[in-house]
Amino acid sequence: xxxxxxxxxxxEHVTAPDERADGAWGADAGRPRRxxxxxxxxRIAEQAYHLDAAMHRLLTDLRAFDAxxxxxxxxxxxxxxxxxxxxxxxxxxxxEHLRVARALGELPRIDAALREGRLSYSKVxxxxxxxxxxIEMALLEDAHCxxxxxxxxxxxxxxxxxxxxxxxxxxxxxxxxxxxxxxxDGMVVIEAVLPADEATVVFAAIEHEAVRMNGDHASCDxxxxxxxxxxxxxxxxxxxxLLAMCHAVLRGxxxxxxxxxxxxxxxxxxxxxxxxxxxxxxxIGCLADGTGVSAETARRLACDCGVVHLEETADGQPxxxxxxxxxxxxxxxxxxxxxxxxxxxxxxTNRRFLDGHHVTHxxxxxxxxxxxxxxxxPSHHRDVHERGVTVEMRDGEPTFFHRGRxxxxxxxxxxxxxLGWPSIRAANADVDLDATTGQCSWDGxxxxxGLVVDSxxxxxxx
Numbered sequence: 001x002x003x004x005x006x007x008x009x010x011x012e013h014v015t016a017p018d019e020r021a022d023g024a025w026g027a028d029a030g031r032p033r034r035x036x037x038x039x040x041x042x043r044i045a046e047q048a049y050h051l052d053a054a055m056h057r058l059l060t061d062l063r064a065f066d067a068x069x070x071x072x073x074x075x076x077x078x079x080x081x082x083x084x085x086x087x088x089x090x091x092x093x094x095x096e097h098l099r100v101a102r103a104l105g106e107l108p109r110i111d112a113a114l115r116e117g118r119l120s121y122s123k124v125x126x127x128x129x130x131x132x133x134x135i136e137m138a139l140l141e142d143a144h145c146x147x148x149x150x151x152x153x154x155x156x157x158x159x160x161x162x163x164x165x166x167x168x169x170x171x172x173x174x175x176x177x178x179x180x181x182x183x184x185d186g187m188v189v190i191e192a193v194l195p196a197d198e199a200t201v202v203f204a205a206i207e208h209e210a211v212r213m214n215g216d217h218a219s220c221d222x223x224x225x226x227x228x229x230x231x232x233x234x235x236x237x238x239x240x241x242l243l244a245m246c247h248a249v250l251r252g253x254x255x256x257x258x259x260x261x262x263x264x265x266x267x268x269x270x271x272x273x274x275x276x277x278x279x280x281x282x283x284i285g286c287l288a289d290g291t292g293v294s295a296e297t298a299r300r301l302a303c304d305c306g307v308v309h310l311e312e313t314a315d316g317q318p319x320x321x322x323x324x325x326x327x328x329x330x331x332x333x334x335x336x337x338x339x340x341x342x343x344x345x346x347x348x349t350n351r352r353f354l355d356g357h358h359v360t361h362x363x364x365x366x367x368x369x370x371x372x373x374x375x376x377x378p379s380h381h382r383d384v385h386e387r388g389v390t391v392e393m394r395d396g397e398p399t400f401f402h403r404g405r406x407x408x409x410x411x412x413x414x415x416x417x418x419l420g421w422p423s424i425r426a427a428n429a430d431v432d433l434d435a436t437t438g439q440c441s442w443d444g445x446x447x448x449x450g451l452v453v454d455s456x457x458x459x460x461x462x
Contacts, residue, residue, distance in 0.1 A: 041435075042435035043435075045435040045436075045438075045439070046433060046434055046435045046437075048120070048438070049117035049433050049434075049435075049437045049438045050117065050421075050424055050425060050428055050433060051424075052114060052117045052119065052120050052121055052438065053114075053115060053116065053117040053427075053428045053431055053433065054424045054427065054428070055114065055121045056104075056111070056114045056115040057115075057427065058097075059097065059100060059101040059104060059114075060101070060104075062079075062083075062097060062098065062101045063101040063102060063104070063105055065079065066079040066098060066101070066102070071083075074347075074407070075345070075346075075347075075380075075383065075389070075400070075402060075407045076347060076348075077348065077350075077377075077379045077380070079094070079098055080094035080095045080098060081094075081347060081348060081349075082347070083097070083098075084347070084349060085346075085347030086347075091349065096125065099128070100121075100124060100125055100128050103128035103131070104124070104128065106133070107127075107128065107131050107133070107136055109136050109137060109140055110124060110127055110128070110131060110136060110139075110140060113140060113143075115431070116431050116432075116433075116437070117428070117431060117433045117437045117438055118144070118437055118438050119140075119143055119144075119438060120148060120438055122148040123143045123148050123151050126148065126151050126152045126155040127139050127140075127143060127151070127155065129155055129159060130155045130158045130159045130162065130456075132460060134459055134460055134462065135456050135459045135460050138455070138456055138459055139155075139456065142154060142452060142456075144440070144441055145440070145441050145442055146440065146442055146447065147440055147442060150442070150447055153449055154447075154449060154452055154453060154456070157449060157453045158453050158456050158457060158460075161453060161457045162457065162460065165457075165461075172195055175193060176193060176194055176195070176198070177192070177193045178190065178191070178192045178193075179191045179193075180352075205245065206238050206241045206242050206245065207238065207241065208241075209241035209242070209244055209245050210237035210238045210240060210241030211237070211241075212241075294386070296385045296386045297385065297386060300355075300381055300382060300384075300385035300386065303355055303356055303357045303358050303361070303381070328356045328368055328373065329368070332368060332369070332370065332373070333356060335370060336356060336370060336373050336374075336375060337354075337375070339370065340354070340374055340375035342354075342375075343375060343376050343377035343380055344374040344375060344376060344398050345376060345377070345380035345383070345400060345407075346400060346407055348377060348380055350377035350379075352377075353377065353378060354375040354376065354377055355375065355376055355377070355378060355381045356373055356374075356375055357373065357374055357375065357376045357381055357384065357391070358372055358373060359372050359373070359374065359391050359392070359393050359398065360372055371393060371396060372393065374391070374398040384400075388402060388403065389401070389402050389407070390402075
């Protein structure tokens, strides 16, 4: 056969051009390249272990910062929100680093392994999801003998076993959830996590509604057999069915009604004089179930609401009920949503359930216009009305103050401490780090995941 020498491939077809010299091929040709490759690889590994040791210091400082609630001093809703603003991490990254930092406070052996560069952050992140003092040492041994991907499989399987063993009715209920996330293509994923029996009911209802909307009465009976694995509607039909169900629940037979309505009763005088202590003006509001709220809370709820003016006699008998009006008309609300895509409180990235806020409240004559409005998340809306934060419009932008001090953006500060490689290496000087410190000892053979997880689960039960 052409191109075959002694049963092997012709070396001309497997030799890189830069490894041949004048057509000669020898054992020494690749030695300089191998030496350069090993040196570069060692340098990459050593720097990675230095970064892991530096990550330990970062997580230690982060745990202390979070425990002292220093993030609240800047008006942040959480430490993750502060990190998102101050460090530039996305909220998910911030929450995950916080979780790992808190867990390491209870796991001294894993904490020490990260501090010494013997474990990568990726491995520590996996370990802290399942580690307890009882199995910490066993998990460390497994971590040193596996890659990060293999360790993820072990920890994920162990976590599943632990949850199944401890499952109760309350646990099942706590794990039920519905989440929403946006995709890169602009579509939105709404995900429900339910027990199998409840998921079957929900899916059957969606299927039935989809078939009903299509007018295919003959297939309605087939739609009830979803539990048997029979699917009668397309993905598009199911989406329409789910949307129809939601509209039916929220709006009923009146398409213009508000999806959610909370009834709050408060006198105009009390609303206009929030914070007043005059006994003649009870500064409280009353919800429909009789729950009392402060006037400041009522002002927050009234920032963007439907208002009905009710005139009463001195003994509380109604004289007249005016027509329902809305503080922020639909057109202005749309323009406001387009302008304020997130909460306008500095550093807040919340985009869900935002409230329209009047900078000068409408009860005091503030106009319902874009130059007097901004959108706030419920937490920061509460800060403005009930926790002493004030808002002013400056050059068309809301500016926030607390006790006379402007909240964000803080003036840039000069950091005198060096933060580059020299300082990282200096801080790691007491740690013996080289290119083999965190090297994985996996020998390349298949891992018996079942035996590993079974052993860990047994140790956890002891």
